[in-house]
Amino acid sequence: MDLVLPDFGLLFWTGLVFCSLLFLLAKFAWKPILGAVNAREEKIAEALDLAEKTKAEMKTLKAENEALLKEARAERDKMLKDAKKQADSFIDDSKGKAKEEAQKIITDARDSIQNEKNAAITELKSHVGALSIEIAEKIIQNELSKDEKQKALVDKILDKTNMN
Amino acid sequence: MSSFSLHRFLLITCVCFFFTNAFSSTNKEEKEFNVGEMIMHHVKDAHEWHLWGPEHGGTSIYLPVILYDNGLKMFSSCHFYHGSEGTSIDHKTHKTLHYYKGSGPAEGYALFHEKIYKLDSKNQLQIEDGHVHGNTKPFDVSITKNVISLFVGSLLLFLIMFSAARFYKKNGAVAPKGIAKFMEPLILFVRDDIAKENIKHNKHHRYVPYLTTIFFFIWINNLLGLIPIFPGGANLTGNITVTMFLALCTLFLTLISSNKNYWMHIFATPGVPIALLPIMIPIEIVGIFTKPFALMIRLFANITAGHIIILALISIIFINKNVAWGALSVPMALFISVLELLVAALQAYLFAMLSALFIGAAVEEAHH
Numbered sequence: 438m439d440l441v442l443p444d445f446g447l448l449f450w451t452g453l454v455f456c457s458l459l460f461l462l463a464k465f466a467w468k469p470i471l472g473a474v475n476a477r478e479e480k481i482a483e484a485l486d487l488a489e490k491t492k493a494e495m496k497t498l499k500a501e502n503e504a505l506l507k508e509a510r511a512e513r514d515k516m517l518k519d520a521k522k523q524a525d526s527f528i529d530d531s532k533g534k535a536k537e538e539a540q541k542i543i544t545d546a547r548d549s550i551q552n553e554k555n556a557a558i559t560e561l562k563s564h565v566g567a568l569s570i571e572i573a574e575k576i577i578q579n580e581l582s583k584d585e586k587q588k589a590l591v592d593k594i595l596d597k598t599n600m601n
Numbered sequence: 602m603s604s605f606s607l608h609r610f611l612l613i614t615c616v617c618f619f620f621t622n623a624f625s626s627t628n629k630e631e632k633e634f635n636v637g638e639m640i641m642h643h644v645k646d647a648h649e650w651h652l653w654g655p656e657h658g659g660t661s662i663y664l665p666v667i668l669y670d671n672g673l674k675m676f677s678s679c680h681f682y683h684g685s686e687g688t689s690i691d692h693k694t695h696k697t698l699h700y701y702k703g704s705g706p707a708e709g710y711a712l713f714h715e716k717i718y719k720l721d722s723k724n725q726l727q728i729e730d731g732h733v734h735g736n737t738k739p740f741d742v743s744i745t746k747n748v749i750s751l752f753v754g755s756l757l758l759f760l761i762m763f764s765a766a767r768f769y770k771k772n773g774a775v776a777p778k779g780i781a782k783f784m785e786p787l788i789l790f791v792r793d794d795i796a797k798e799n800i801k802h803n804k805h806h807r808y809v810p811y812l813t814t815i816f817f818f819i820w821i822n823n824l825l826g827l828i829p830i831f832p833g834g835a836n837l838t839g840n841i842t843v844t845m846f847l848a849l850c851t852l853f854l855t856l857i858s859s860n861k862n863y864w865m866h867i868f869a870t871p872g873v874p875i876a877l878l879p880i881m882i883p884i885e886i887v888g889i890f891t892k893p894f895a896l897m898i899r900l901f902a903n904i905t906a907g908h909i910i911i912l913a914l915i916s917i918i919f920i921n922k923n924v925a926w927g928a929l930s931v932p933m934a935l936f937i938s939v940l941e942l943l944v945a946a947l948q949a950y951l952f953a954m955l956s957a958l959f960i961g962a963a964v965e966e967a968h969h
Contacts, residue, residue, distance in 0.1 A: 439645070439714065439716070440641065440644070440645060440841070440905070441841050441901075442841065443841055443842040443845050444646065444741075444840075444842045445740075445741065445742070446667075446741045446742040446743055446745065446748075447646060447745065447747055447748060447840065447842040447843065448842045448845070448846055449742050450742070450744070450748045450751060451751060451842060451843050451846045452846055454751050454752065454755050455755075455814075455818065455846065455847070455850070458755045458758065458759060458814060458818065459810065459811065459814045461759055462758070462759060462762055462810065462813070462814050463810035463814070465759075465762075465763055465766060466759070466762035466763055466765065466766045467762075467766075467788075467809065467810045467813055467814075468766075468810075469766040469769050469770050470762070470765060470766050470769055470781070470784075470785070470788055471788070471792065471809065472769070473769035473770075473773065473774045474769075474774075474785065474788075474789065476773075476774035477774035477775065477776075480774055
């Protein structure tokens, strides 16, 4: 029966020893152990957090880089395109100008040729006129050296005039 | 197995030796082997610690007796064991019962079934139906076998944990090595799987020191009880006084941590019709005490039962008085011993876990 009956002496010692053990362990064992474990857990959590953050940062950095690269590429393409366009337009312009110039030169040349031609014709005409007059003079002189010939001419001219 | 003491083993082996060799033994020590008496003797507390040799005259450590009876009295228990033998006739069963009469400083006291009584005016113990009747008991705070075991277990636990703590003090918050590496998962197990799991709302931090202490205290003393030789072998955690104290600690902690919500559940259980409250309230109030009571009985019964089974299995040899029975009883005892290793850890876990559960119920906030 006394197997299931509590004993005062043992209760006293159990209480004393257990309470002191609880106090001593709490102060000298659990506190430092759990403190260190907690500190370590925090450290690990922090490290993991940092890693995660760095990863995210790297990700955004990469994305940023990519965007920048894309932008740069687009810009380059645009620049190339622009340059080509510019070059093309320059060439076109130049071509047009050259053509125009050539046209102008040709026109000018034509004009000057025409002028020259006209001048030459005029000169030729006047020359021919003078020559004709000279010839005519000479002929007339020759014709009119005699009075009958002069009379005949006047008659002829008068005939013509009457017919009108 | 713990309490299976060697002196009995040697004695019975001697008897077996004589028996099997057909010597006619007239040894007066060869008395009837009483299994029940032997087992009960070993699972109970004692004022001496048998090491080896026969019950009388063998080697024992005599533990100090401390009495408070008109002043503090301290003397060795050898004054009982080496005192004179007293006999009383049971008033009811009329059997002659033996007890130790103290000599020297123990004069006037008697030791009967490991309990100290004051002798009456006729220098006698009055025994009725196996129990002492009429003799008063002095105030006894002796260092008994269980108290020594308690000291050893506690000291061992403190040294283990202190050296684990020293590692962290020296090295800071680093990965553990040595004894700390071994203890840390266990401590974290108690913190995370026992305390945190059962005490919600992040309130577990206050209770972790208690729960770890109770877990390791029970475990180490369970294990010490499984060691058959000194300083192991005392049935400390299978002693109702010890389990009662531990259960009372849990009850006390539950009550001082309890919040309004806990008492609301007892006196005005939500969702229970008012008409049922006169039945429910007494049930709930009884429930406060049955929980730690179950803790007390569970640990006591499990550990004591383990000791009794192992002792009983070993006793098969001595009941049959033939060593050959050892071929059966030793493997069976070994099997139970290994099982007891599991039970030692399991009961420590259960005690701590249920304590955490009760505390958790006491600090739980209303969630409706």
